[in-house]
Amino acid sequence: MNEANTAAPTPGDLERAEQDKMIEDNLGRIRRKIMVMSGKGGVGKSTVATYLSLLLSRNGKKVGLLDVDLHGPSIPRLMNIQGGLDMHEEGVVRPYSFSDNLSVVSLEMVLGDKDTAVIWRGPLKISAIRQFISDIDWGDLDYLIVDSPPGTGDEPLTVAQTIPDAEALIITTPQEISLADVRKSINFCKQVNMKITGVVENMSGFGCPHCGKKISIFGSGGGKVMARQMDVPFLGQIPLDSQMVEMGDKGKLDVLTEKAGLEINKVYEKIVNRIVKG
Ligand SMILES: Nc1ncnc2c1ncn2[C@@H]1O[C@H](COP(=O)(O)OP(=O)(O)O)[C@@H](O)[C@H]1O
Ligand SMILES: [Mg+2]
DSSP states (O other), X not given: OOHHHHSOOOHHHHHHHHHHHHHHHHHHXXXXXXXXXXXXXXXXXXXXXXXXXXXXXXXXXXEEEEEOOSSSOOHHHHTTOOOOOBOOSTXXXXXXXXXXXXXXXXXXXXXXXXXXXXXXXXXXXXXXXXXXHHSBOOOSEEEEXXXXXXXXXXXXXXXXXXXXXXXXXXXEOSSHHHHHHHHHHHHHHHHTTOEEEEEEEEEEEEEOTTTOOEEOBTBSSHHHHHHHHTTOOEEEEEEEOHHHHHHXXXXXXXXXXXXXXXXXXXXXXXXXXXXXXX
């Protein structure tokens, strides 16, 4: 007989089971969980995760934004968040409240110093991400948007294993070098049985501010073709816009979402509608 099967549960086993239960309870109060992924860094994942969270929350949805990019958390900078988690009530940890409808959690809120490099081993990452879900009282949410680091490493895998009904929103830029890696992200989702909400092509073309003509700096349309080839939904093309960089750097993406008539906002509106329809 296998001894391991008959041994009494260790304190570690019990703790894990208790945490599993807390995770299940907390996730039960969240309707949709969407992880933003990409093959490469710098394609706009954190920007898209932030923008979507802002737009959904402005449309009246209750949204949580969770930053699991443990090596390079960028959500607090993009949203100009200086504060930390809300621990006013004894025994309860609540996310940072950005607005009535939008709450945010990032590792940076726990660590404090923005410029510290944290050295993470795999098991520590897994445990940090699990605690972000088990120990934080997210409340009732329509959407939990999870911003992840590029690739298919510990962080997205932990999210996939901890949140059984997580969906993936995959961001790519139009050029082949980004598309090649995104195919891996799609195959990762298929392997772990994660539903793919769709692919977004970011930095897709640039409207010349002088003549208005569209210039395809990184090419255009590659994401759409790839999505069709891999049989996943294509949600839209977000153009390059220098205001996105400027407002992102200033932590003012919320102001940008409110500017009427901007091409990026029109495109985002369509993408949000497609995501909401699911
Ligand atoms: N549509 C866009 N137009 C112009 N710049 C963008 C756009 N999307 C993202 N960026 C910029 O690209 C850089 C990388 O974006 P970020 O969201 O940090 O990428 P990732 O999270 O994938 O590493 C940032 O400076 C951001 O402002
Ligand atoms: Mg990022």
